[in-house]
Amino acid sequence: MTAPTPRLPGQVERHAAIVDLAPGMRREYFRLHEHVWPEVTAALTQYGITNYTIFVIDDTLIAYYEYVGTDHAADLAAIDQDPVTQRWLSLTGPCQRPFGRADAATDGWRDAREIWHLA
Amino acid sequence: MTAPTPRLPGQVERHAAIVDLAPGMRREYFRLHEHVWPEVTAALTQYGITNYTIFVIDDTLIAYYEYVGTDHAADLAAIDQDPVTQRWLSLTGPCQRPFGRADAATDGWRDAREIWHLA
Numbered sequence: 001m002t003a004p005t006p007r008l009p010g011q012v013e014r015h016a017a018i019v020d021l022a023p024g025m026r027r028e029y030f031r032l033h034e035h036v037w038p039e040v041t042a043a044l045t046q047y048g049i050t051n052y053t054i055f056v057i058d059d060t061l062i063a064y065y066e067y068v069g070t071d072h073a074a075d076l077a078a079i080d081q082d083p084v085t086q087r088w089l090s091l092t093g094p095c096q097r098p099f100g101r102a103d104a105a106t107d108g109w110r111d112a113r114e115i116w117h118l119a
Numbered sequence: 120m121t122a123p124t125p126r127l128p129g130q131v132e133r134h135a136a137i138v139d140l141a142p143g144m145r146r147e148y149f150r151l152h153e154h155v156w157p158e159v160t161a162a163l164t165q166y167g168i169t170n171y172t173i174f175v176i177d178d179t180l181i182a183y184y185e186y187v188g189t190d191h192a193a194d195l196a197a198i199d200q201d202p203v204t205q206r207w208l209s210l211t212g213p214c215q216r217p218f219g220r221a222d223a224a225t226d227g228w229r230d231a232r233e234i235w236h237l238a
Contacts, residue, residue, distance in 0.1 A: 014172050014183075016172070016174040016176075016181045016183060018176055018179070018181065030234060033234055033235040036235065036237075041237050044237060045237070049237070050237075050238070051237075051238065052236065052237040053133050053135070053183075053233055053235065053236045053237075054233070054234050054235045054236075055135040055231035055232060055233050055234065056231060056232050056234050057135075057137055057218070057219070057229060057230070057231035057232065058219045060137070060219070060231075062135045062137065062181055062231050064133075064135060064172075064183040065237075099176070100176070100177045100179070110176060111176070112174035112175060112176035112179075112181050113174060113175050113176065114172055114173070114174050115149060115152055115173050115174065115175050116152040116155065116172065116173045117171065117172045117173075118155075118160050118163060118164070118168070118169075118170075118171040118172075118184075119169070119170065
């Protein structure tokens with residue numbers, strides 16, 4: 001696996017993302033998240049993801065996490081290459097469908113953009 | 120104003136909420152958040168709201184914050200009674216419309232429910 005990017009003390013990026021639950025898959029998504037595989041959480045932690053929470057409202061999922069590395073895209077790509085994470089995503093992926101615009105370029109989580117922060 | 124509720128060391132509640140931008144009000148909402156009034160942020164801080172971020176995707180706003188008091192509803196009610204906050208909300212309210220279901224019981228932010236967390 002790729003080595004995690006360096007971490008700069010005190011540097012935190014805040015991220016939010018959103019996705020809809022696929023019809024009929026709500027129960028399966030929740031069941032999976034009762035026991036997220038330890039290899040999956042270990043990969044997240046290794047690559048700088050912390051304080052990660054998933055919320056639900058209606059049939060929409062909201063994710064918030066903080067990233068403490070120096071290259072978010074590179075570390076996310078490394079997580080996606082983790083073999084156990086790939087198996088995990090093969091189970092969670094079918095539970096999801098894109099939020100909002102039908103022409104969204106992704107079939108999964110879409111990143112939101114930060115507009116304001118209060119420490 | 121009501122006194123803030125007590126704080127228990129190390130106790131944090133994570134909250135996410137969602138609301139849509141009203142048609143034509145996107146620019147006004149962003150303009151307001153370039154300089155959120157200091158009295159508004161002071162009230163949030165006083166009543167235990169911390170690490171508060173607002174994100175946007177398409178015409179949907181996502182809020183995430185952490186709450187360090189002991190009675191979230193009571194502290195939110197106290198914030199809503201702050202006179203300057205009420206003036207602020209009279210400006211931001213018309214920028215928003217409920218997310219999702221038309222029968223939503225609120226005309227503003229709707230709370231999401233936490234389903235998973237990784238520290």
